[in-house]
Amino acid sequence: MNTLDRARLERLWDQEVAAFRAARPRSEERWRDASAHLPDGVPMLWMSKWPGPWPVYVDSAAGSHFTCVDGIDHVDLCLGDTGAMVGHAPEAAVRALSERLARGSTFMLPTDDAAAAAELLADRFGVPSWQFTLSATDANRSVIRYARHVTGRRKVLVIDYSYHGSVDEAFATLDDSGRVVARRGNIGAPVPLDETTVVVPFNDVPAFEAALATGEVAAVLIEPAMTNIGIVLPEPGWHDAVRELCDRFGVVLVIDETHTLCAGPGGMTARDGLRPDAVVVGKTIAGGVPAGAFGLTAELAERVRVRLRGGEHGLEDIDVGGVGGTLAGNALSLAGIRATLGEVLTAEVYPGMIARASEWTAGVQAAIDEFEVPWQVTQLGARAEYSFRATAPRDGREAADADDFPLQQYLHLHALNRGLLITPFHNMALMAPSTTSEDVARHTEAFRDAVAGLYA
Structure with a gap:
């Protein structure tokens, strides 16, 4: 060489x-x-x-x-x-976005595009209940909060050298002795990362099992293949092992398909028959305007809904719980999602x-x-x-x-x-x-x- x-x-x-x-x-x-x-x-x-x-x-x-x-x-x-x-300025998305913008772009109320976009995502990824954000980062943060809420646990498991947007818990890596530390370049970390995060190497099933066996992990947040440190593909059986371990230890499995949507219309989740509890997607789905989304299984969606609305002040406080923002689920983004998934980024x-x-x-x-x-x-x-x-x-x-x-x-x-x-x-x-x-x-x-x- x-x-x-x-x-x-x-x-x-x-x-x-x-x-x-x-x-x-x-x-x-x-x-x-x-x-x-x-x-x-x-x-x-x-x-x-x-x-x-x-x-x-x-x-x-x-x-x-x-x-x-x-x-x-x-x-x-x-x-x-x-x-x-999807390419720059795809015709169908530009047309839908222009028409929506001319009729108003944000209301804090649903439009017909909301249910249509959710149905398109449900058909692709196989999870039925969807919520919309402005980015995949926002979606990841929301799902992490929901997972902590329903499990009563604090920690999130991520993969060594993974990247999930600007989610604080994901800026962690392993040092040479195997300790969880802040990843090089992490700016203004709010707390030491070992307080919030467990880190394991990709494709390492024994490390995964040992981490979940502690009973401290609320959610596993993974890409189905690593893409932000170079493409690293899963070994045969790794995803099956991850699913089984999450089931065994009562952990919410979140698959971030934001980059791996390149694998097919439903990302690797659909292509490889994966079975996450939650799916996150963002970036390209609205044809060039900011949008993200997360989908939940029917079981997890019901657990979240019951916990949110079942308390003494559930509905009263639902808008200040740390999930969503004023522009989340806005009409413009949803029009872009409906047009992009329905007419541009098709199978x-x-x-x-x-x-x-x-x-x-x-x-x-x-x-x-x-x-x-x-x-x-x-x-x-x-x-x-x-x-x-x-x-x-x-x-x-x-x-x-x-x-x-x-x-x-x-x-x-x-x-x-x-x-x-x-x-x-x-x-x-x-x-x-x-x-x-x-x-x-x-x-x-x-x-x-x-x-x-x-x-x-």
């Missing part, structure tokens, strides 16, 4: 930075102007993670392409880190999306093989990702240990300079219904060029 020459990497990085500077003067101008009132010139500081000396400012987008203010066309393989998995578009991801995977693998690079590539439905290790990771720690931030930044900038955007968090590409084989071929060519420059 070839080894990486760090001096060569630095030289190539400098070349790509120079090319970026020359090609994007209007983005630089926007960035300098914006920096007067936006830290780093971006509306959220994490946007400064994009490679290059300043961010690319977007002018317009449609389908799987966007044009920046410098007039450069880009193939978008990031798609808003899943927020735009019929998934075969094409998955085929494009298979083409992307094959192109990456071909370059890895040609230049004998010690990397690997993993696909999950319409999503695929390469990592800097020779074999697929088994858990989050193995994926994290393979990270190489300077190398990652170089590859992302190399792609960006050739009109290709991939997710800035690791090396992930996502296919929309509008992604074409020609779009994928552009990446295949650029990726081979990048690998050749590093290793040839």
Whole structure:
């Protein structure tokens, strides 16, 4: 296997930075102007993670392409880190959102779209009772609170190196001695994480059993496959074991399908016949406007409802219990969900999306093989990702240990300079219904060029 020459990497990085500077003067101008009132010139500081000396400012987008203010066309393989998995400005969603906006967008009252959106989600994921939020983060927080409420327990179990939005309990990892500690980069943690959270490695059934046997865990919060530390797939039998252990110890099993909706219309829950007590989904479901949702089994929904309304002040206090917000379940988001799930992200578009991801995977693998690079590539439905290790990771720690931030930044900038955007968090590409084989071929060519420059 070839080894990486760090001096060569630095030289190539400098070349790509120079090319970026020359090609994007209007983005630089926007960035300098914006920096007067936006830290780093971006509306959220994490946007400064994009490679290059300043961010690319977007002018317009449609389908799987966007044009920046410098007039450069880009193939978008990031798609808003899943927020735009349906593509940019899908016609049916834009039409429904425009019509709803013209008739009012938020009332704190239901519209016809609410029941229709809930029925679409119930049909896809197999759990009947749904509530709506503004993000998957909000949905995860709500389900965690409900699980604590019905079980009377405090702790939440998460997977080592998982990510579930800005849920406080999920910013935990294991140190080298196996203690639960705050994950590196955790900002302003309210309490020590070992007070709220239990952490186990992915695919580790004995660790899972030992954690639940304590009787302290209210909920297990998992992705059915890890996607936020690189794609890590479940081993055969792992999900069955998790379900059995949650049943045995009376723990609420929550599956966060926000990213794994790439696996099929009902995510991995439907594709693999999983049996969660609660499902969380968000990001792309409303066609580009903020929306999240969580679904509960009939049994769990009834337990929650009885507990909420059965106390002395149940209905009186239901609006101040820490679940939901003024804009949660707003009419605009629900119109977007109904149109997106009903007309855009349908079962019929998934075969094409998955085929494009298979083409992307094959192109990456071909370059890895040609230049004998010690990397690997993993696909999950319409999503695929390469990592800097020779074999697929088994858990989050193995994926994290393979990270190489300077190398990652170089590859992302190399792609960006050739009109290709991939997710800035690791090396992930996502296919929309509008992604074409020609779009994928552009990446295949650029990726081979990048690998050749590093290793040839």
